[in-house]
Amino acid sequence: MPTPAKLPVKVESVIRHTDSVKTFILQPLKPCPRFKPGQFLHFALETYDPGGFWPESRVFSIANSPTRRGSLRITFAVKGKFTRRMYEEVKAGDTRWVKLPYGSFFFPDEAPEVVLVAGGTGITPFLSYLEHALDTGSKSRISLIYGVRSPEYFLFGPFLEECRRGLAGFRSRVFVEDGRPAGEGIEVTKGIISLDEMLKRPAGKAEALYFLSGPLAMIRGLRKILLEAGIAAEAIRVDEWE
């Protein structure tokens, strides 16, 4: 883990996705430390006095590649008082504080096959990984299985299209619980995430690494399914949050 640093950031822009989900683009006002795809930052609403205590903060996966450290991107869903305040109070032009990088949800530099399973805003660490893969010309086979409640929560269609065009080994499958279309040209499967198709494949299953990110219940359920299907525990990595 690189030496973590606390730094002020300017909120460059705020993107409203839904009534409860937003993305912040943050411009570091001090040199941003190195980080790896999959790592996270702490975001504080209150001003930090470097001679005092770090204020209350919450953790968010960094959703952009470390190759693009000029700005930091986080996407969050309102889940409590703090994220509600983030949703309602933070505006473009604000100066806020972050500290980073943290976490060990690391991806391999190169792997025969990587399976990314995301629920909702749990896709954010994978965005960093995929953007990094695009920037570094990764040759890995990457499968993204992405589940959302309803089409308005399907947030990153254009980026995933960029991945399809730019990464030879990339494919994706989208699950929408209510089955409504998620966008033009996006093939949608109705219901919650299923790994059945993935696990039925005759080849590749054994050498794939599985990364799970999303709600706790989803992660635990899918991990159990993978283990029961004979996937080794060390081939399953989870990004689990309180």
Place this chain on the structure above:
Amino acid sequence: MDEREKKLREEIFARVEEIYRLRFAGKNFEPGKTPVRYAGRYFDQREMISLVDSALDFWLTAGRYAEEFEMRFASLFELSDAILVNSGSSANLVALSALTSSRLGERRLKPGDEVITAASGFPSTLGPIVQNGLVPVFVDVEPGTYNVPAEDLRAAVGPKTRAIFLAHTLGNPYDLDCVLELQKKHGLWVIEDNCDALGSRYRGRLTGSFGNISTVSFYPAHHITMGEGGCVLTDDETLALIARSFRDWGRDCYCGPGENNTCGKRFTQQLGALPQGYDHKYVYSHIGYNLKVTDMQAAVGVAQLDKLPRFIEHRKENFRELYAGLKGFEDRLILPEATANSDPAWFGFPISVRKKAGFSRNDITAFLEENGIETRNLFGGNLTRQPAFLDIPCRKVGGLENSDFIMNCTFFIGVYPGIDKPQIDYVLDSFNKFFQNH
């Protein structure tokens, strides 16, 4: 911080500067009266102001200055992590202990594994090897460079050898080409004890950036100081996490002082045989220590770091002056020699008295000391002869004759930035006087 506090601090800083000028500034060197130190803190009002600034924060433990220092120091070495500790010796202990972590799986060092080290040097390179139940393999060094020759290093590798832990003696880099070749060939860990060599370069790159993990000391004798202090450096994020754990009581949690739930999983993990959700703050994955630095120390370090390039040049300049002035006595003295492909930021100026010089090391050091010129032996000499290490399990490569020679015949004098031209001239004049009678 509000404007009133800022103003008050500025007033205090102005007073601190006055005290610096009254107490420390502008002292003239008086030959024979003012000691010529072998090393020492070299500072001005900026270090004192930085220290007071930190004291006024009253954060006490590692805080904003420690964070700034770690960021800048890692960046200086172009490495991912700099981990401040309370001394260079602690850095050595943390660095070597980190390699014993179960998190490293089969690669970890296990009791009985061998670690190649120099017989001659400072005990805190050797101590952590023994403290971790590992077996030191003592290799001799050569007078002049005071480092282990490549052929001896190659000969030292045995079937149980798993690591090389050497110090760049007095700032002189060892043969890193050879060490890295052995690392690759035998899958060894390389720990660089860079405590005495901050700013030294090998093939243009800073020493301390070659090994899997390396260490630096900030004791007042060193290239920059925090009073007490040291640092572990690595570009391996797993090693960094482990090193922080060993530094911070062995805990699994990596929150900084005053922080909570940095991992975001404080109450949701299940580790060891602990119950699910046991507070991560009190989960211990290693048998560690508490070796953290205070923010006051780091504050001094931050001010010193600004001056490092100048300090390094000053050391090199003093070294060059001494070398030129003592060259005429090479028939009786062995003068220091930089390792091939290196550019040392010398810690001191090592000198060995040749066997047939007609006087002993102690004769000349006694003369210099009487004339106010501090000398030091090359640390512990042949460490295998030190009382603490007489009975440790070890392997020796050869008879370690050179280490015995160094123990008996070698000393060093200062090159630190507190030594100016008049002091160098006085030192050289004193050598001349000694040789008039020897």
